[in-house]
Amino acid sequence: xxxxxxxxxxxxxxxxxxxxxxxxxxxxxxxxxxxxxxxxxxxxxxxxxxxxxxxxxxxxxxxxxxxxxxxxxxxxxxxxxxxxxxxxxxxxxxxxxxxxxxxxxxxxxxxxxxxxxxxxxxxxxxxxxxxxxxxxxxxxxxxxxxxxxxxxxxxxxxxxxxxxxxxxxxxxxxxxxxxxxxxxxxxxxxxxxxxxxxxxxxxxxxxxxxxxxxxxxxxxxxxxxxxxxxxxxxxxxxxxxxxxxxxxxxxxxxxxxxxxxxxxxxxxxxxxxxxxxxxxxxxxxxxxxxxxxxxxxxxxxxxxxxxxxxxxxxxxxxxxxxxxxxxxxxxxxxxxxxxxxxxxxxxxxxxxxxxxxxxxxxxxxxxxxxxxxxxxxxxxxxxxxxxxxxxxxxxxxxxxxxxxxxxxxxxxxxxxxxxxxxxxxxxxxxxxxxxxxxxxxxxxxxxxxxxxx
Amino acid sequence: xxxxxxxxxxxxxxxxxxxxxxxxxxxxxxxxxxxxxxxxxxxxxxxxxxxxxxxxxxxxxxxxxxxxxxxxxxxxxxxxxxxxxxxxxxxxxxxxxxxxxxxxxxxxxxxxxxxxxxxxxxxxxxxxxxxxxxxxxxxxxxxxxxxxxxxxxxxxxxxxxxxxxxxxxxxxxxxxxxxxxxxxxxxxxxxxxxxxxxxxxxxxxxxxxxxxxxxxxxxxxxxxxxxxxxxxxxxxxxxxxxxxxxxxxxxxxxxxxxxxxxxxxxxxxxxxxxxxxxxxxxxxxxxxxxxxxxxxxxxxxxxxxxxxxxxxxxxxxxxxxxxxxxxxxxxxxxxxxxxxxxxxxxxxxxxxxxxxxxxxxxxxxxxxxxxxxxxxxxxxxxxxxxxxxxxxxxxxxxxxxxxxxxxxxxxxxxxxxxxxxxxxxxxxxxxxxxxxxxxxxxxxxxxxxxxxx
Numbered sequence: 001x002x003x004x005x006x007x008x009x010x011x012x013x014x015x016x017x018x019x020x021x022x023x024x025x026x027x028x029x030x031x032x033x034x035x036x037x038x039x040x041x042x043x044x045x046x047x048x049x050x051x052x053x054x055x056x057x058x059x060x061x062x063x064x065x066x067x068x069x070x071x072x073x074x075x076x077x078x079x080x081x082x083x084x085x086x087x088x089x090x091x092x093x094x095x096x097x098x099x100x101x102x103x104x105x106x107x108x109x110x111x112x113x114x115x116x117x118x119x120x121x122x123x124x125x126x127x128x129x130x131x132x133x134x135x136x137x138x139x140x141x142x143x144x145x146x147x148x149x150x151x152x153x154x155x156x157x158x159x160x161x162x163x164x165x166x167x168x169x170x171x172x173x174x175x176x177x178x179x180x181x182x183x184x185x186x187x188x189x190x191x192x193x194x195x196x197x198x199x200x201x202x203x204x205x206x207x208x209x210x211x212x213x214x215x216x217x218x219x220x221x222x223x224x225x226x227x228x229x230x231x232x233x234x235x236x237x238x239x240x241x242x243x244x245x246x247x248x249x250x251x252x253x254x255x256x257x258x259x260x261x262x263x264x265x266x267x268x269x270x271x272x273x274x275x276x277x278x279x280x281x282x283x284x285x286x287x288x289x290x291x292x293x294x295x296x297x298x299x300x301x302x303x304x305x306x307x308x309x310x311x312x313x314x315x316x317x318x319x320x321x322x323x324x325x326x327x328x329x330x331x332x333x334x335x336x337x338x339x340x341x342x343x344x345x346x347x348x349x350x351x352x353x354x355x356x357x358x359x360x361x362x363x364x365x366x367x368x369x370x371x372x373x374x375x376x377x378x379x380x381x382x383x384x385x386x387x388x389x390x391x392x393x394x395x396x397x398x399x400x401x402x403x404x405x406x407x408x409x410x411x412x413x414x415x416x417x418x419x420x421x422x423x424x425x426x427x428x429x430x431x432x433x434x435x436x437x438x439x440x441x442x443x444x445x446x447x448x449x450x451x452x453x
Numbered sequence: 454x455x456x457x458x459x460x461x462x463x464x465x466x467x468x469x470x471x472x473x474x475x476x477x478x479x480x481x482x483x484x485x486x487x488x489x490x491x492x493x494x495x496x497x498x499x500x501x502x503x504x505x506x507x508x509x510x511x512x513x514x515x516x517x518x519x520x521x522x523x524x525x526x527x528x529x530x531x532x533x534x535x536x537x538x539x540x541x542x543x544x545x546x547x548x549x550x551x552x553x554x555x556x557x558x559x560x561x562x563x564x565x566x567x568x569x570x571x572x573x574x575x576x577x578x579x580x581x582x583x584x585x586x587x588x589x590x591x592x593x594x595x596x597x598x599x600x601x602x603x604x605x606x607x608x609x610x611x612x613x614x615x616x617x618x619x620x621x622x623x624x625x626x627x628x629x630x631x632x633x634x635x636x637x638x639x640x641x642x643x644x645x646x647x648x649x650x651x652x653x654x655x656x657x658x659x660x661x662x663x664x665x666x667x668x669x670x671x672x673x674x675x676x677x678x679x680x681x682x683x684x685x686x687x688x689x690x691x692x693x694x695x696x697x698x699x700x701x702x703x704x705x706x707x708x709x710x711x712x713x714x715x716x717x718x719x720x721x722x723x724x725x726x727x728x729x730x731x732x733x734x735x736x737x738x739x740x741x742x743x744x745x746x747x748x749x750x751x752x753x754x755x756x757x758x759x760x761x762x763x764x765x766x767x768x769x770x771x772x773x774x775x776x777x778x779x780x781x782x783x784x785x786x787x788x789x790x791x792x793x794x795x796x797x798x799x800x801x802x803x804x805x806x807x808x809x810x811x812x813x814x815x816x817x818x819x820x821x822x823x824x825x826x827x828x829x830x831x832x833x834x835x836x837x838x839x840x841x842x843x844x845x846x847x848x849x850x851x852x853x854x855x856x857x858x859x860x861x862x863x864x865x866x867x868x869x870x871x872x873x874x875x876x877x878x879x880x881x882x883x884x885x886x887x888x889x890x891x892x893x894x895x896x897x898x899x900x901x902x903x904x905x906x
Contacts, residue, residue, distance in 0.1 A: 042884065043601060044876040060513035062874035069645035070875075079647045082601040084885060099605075099888045133878050148496060148535040192522035194532045408861060421515035422523075423497040425586050431495065432537060435552040
């Protein structure tokens with residue numbers, strides 16, 4: 001009898017979040033004797049490492065997104081649900097949606113992080129960040145709109161402000177954005193304007209630490225900075241943004257205070273865990289780190305709650321050396337696969353060893369020809385690293401959704417230096433250059449951004 | 454002296470609108486001894502005949518758009534300006550932007566039409582139309598969201614309403630939308646859901662005239678209807694929508710009143726000229742037709758204003774047989790080329806014959822395998838007409854911007870029946886399925902649409 005009931009209701013794994021971690025957990029459970037429900041706010045998986053390409057007009061959102069339903073439609077044991085989890089009851093083993101609740105036997109939470117302004121939330125409308133497709137389209141709108149406004153502006157000072165781009169944060173996203181904007185300004189758009197010379201564009205990358213790409217070794221950081229300077233990017237390290245107001249970015253470098261007049265400010269400086277971290281902590285007493293990530297056990301579960309796992313960017317998995325794993329796609333992917341495997345083993349009465357990250361190396365791209373790669377013993381930079389970067393990214397894109405078309409698009413763009421996805425979209429008011437009371441041009445900031453404010 | 458001044462200030466042609474008409478006028482003036490300024494609200498040319506593909510997740514906006522600047526950047530005599538014309542002074546030969554004014558020697562106005570609800574503007578939030586990229590993304594959001602909501606809904610009646618799509622208007626746009634939604638529901642999405650059977654989707658096409666595709670011959674209309682019925686579309690002709698309220702579409706067919714419960718209503722029923730028509734009429738006394746299009750002379754100029762031309766969808770050019778030319782891309786394109794040629798001839802002191810449209814035929818697509826084509830003497834329908842449709846559209850896309858990638862994407866989609874651009878985007882509130890006071894699911898309508906209300 002008991003056996004029969006068990007057959008009718010297989011072990012139910014509920015996965016919240018369809019990013020790299022959640023999706024790979026679901027995929028790895030495809031043949032397992034469990035029922036899987038994957039819940040995501042959006043109906044698509046986003047290949048976030050290429051989001052900066054959308055922000056700079058190189059790719060369209062659909063080219064780096066795949067419908068979750070179509071990725072998982074062959075898995076008969078898997079249901080995809082579009083919805084937002086409002087709360088969790090770890091004692092009754094339930095999650096709550098805006099309507100209805102779902103019981104779980106095992107819960108996997110992988111809702112990631114959002115960008116964050118750390119006490120300077122008033123900067124959000126002026127300095128958009130880059131986490132969602134909407135964020136990327138907003139950046140794209142501002143970048144291309146700035147060139148349009150510069151073309152219209154006759155005053156030299158004001159025009160210079162439109163042609164000044166400040167990127168806050170010298171991590172991978174900041175470096176990618178700076179490189180792509182340099183490509184745009186100094187190459188793609190060169191012949192497109194009549195009143196401005198886009199080669200006069202000023203691109204400033206501001207980083208608080210003493211070097212760009214701080215997670216990399218100092219020599220790779222130096223190579224990256226060299227590549228950026230070659231691309232025409234002004235790199236300011238040990239530099240803190242202390243204010244963003246009235247189109248002026250105030251930067252403090254030691255004792256020196258600098259005021260940069262810039263109409264476009266892009267935020268690539270910090271992230272904060274999604275709200276699921278706080279919800280979980282509230283109910284389970286789990287510890288959070290300073291950006292709100294959940295401190296997890298060596299098997300990625302929450303202490304005292306072996307049936308709840310947290311993974312990907314939302315988890316702080318501290319390695320034996322005391323350092324947390326980075327918030328990158330390969331970590332989330334491996335974590336997702338690990339937890340899927342652990343669940344299957346557990347159902348078979350077996351135990352799993354602690355999670356161990358198999359370091360596949362780090363890659364960061366800088367413009368059209370250059371990248372840095374750190375494969376542990378082997379470190380490289382320049383064109384060859386860039387080639388590896390391209391092939392790794394294409395490989396992963398094709399793995400999910402046969403996005404061969406992106407590869408063709410890229411090859412084409414590489415040789416023609418074109419960027420096809422340059423259209424400025426948004427509501428009618430967002431798509432226009434306005435004139436304020438003083439008679440100056442302005443573009444309406446889109447207030448709603450994905451940042452946690 | 455006079456001669457010198459003339460050399461310094463060549464004849465200035467100002468073109469308002471970068472659609473097929475305006476863009477082809479600009480392109481044809483590339484080598485002419487004139488200065489050209491092309492003004493458009495948007496920074497891209499939109500290949501509108503494929504907009505329904507964006508609305509149904511088949512293509513991304515960038516794949517049917519080309520930046521106006523990059524199309525025209527080789528023409529040294531041409532300036533592109535992003536802006537909206539607020540007013541015209543035909544006596545001083547000036548146009549006014551939100552800041553500044555521009556003098557013209559010749560003015561070409563080609564600002565097109567928008568969709569329109571003819572006195573039922575309250576239907577706009579419920580029944581979006583299809584003219585801009587934003588409109589298409591809004592339709593896409595609603596279509597895919599409806600399936601998501603149906604998957605969540607347990608009540609049979611309510612679920613049926615989510616799976617009912619009413620398309621108002623049986624012209625080319627309505628037929629294209631109905632065919633594409635049928636493809637989605639009965640093929641692409643078939644395996645993607647667990648709680649609903651997308652094959653139960655009901656697609657109703659409502660047309661006021663006695664047949665679909667009224668501009669075509671009755672036998673082609675009959676073939677089109679046959680194809681639609683084969684695709685599972687319910688075609689209702691001589692049927693008028695009399696109300697759209699509380700998710701119920703009221704349709705009157707003769708004496709019979711029908712109430713269709715549908716959560717998705719798409720508007721493909723009528724257009725109205727853009728506001729430039731009214732502005733021009735106000736200053737020049739030009740006559741407007743009942744949808745606000747400017748009645749033009751046989752050389753496309755405004756009566757009494759030989760230096761102002763109106764073309765494309767905004768113009769009503771009445772053929773010697775008393776019928777106006779249709780608002781389609783080939784007409785606008787030929788008109789643009791004609792006016793460019795006329796301007797050059799006029800500068801040389803020559804005159805031009807009246808504009809004559811060289812009828813290249815009409816093509817309308819119905820789903821994945823079928824189309825109707827009318828080439829005057831030769832009329833065809835079915836698969837062969839569809840092949841012609843595909844190649845004609847690919848040819849024009851490639852002509853502008855080498856969008857070979859679209860061709861590859863299409864070939865791929867045709868064989869895999871996939872639709873890659875299915876992502877639901879929009880602001881956070883627009884991207885979610887809400888729950889109202891009664892506990893029913895709803896999706897927030899995006900209020901701002903491009904329609905003239």
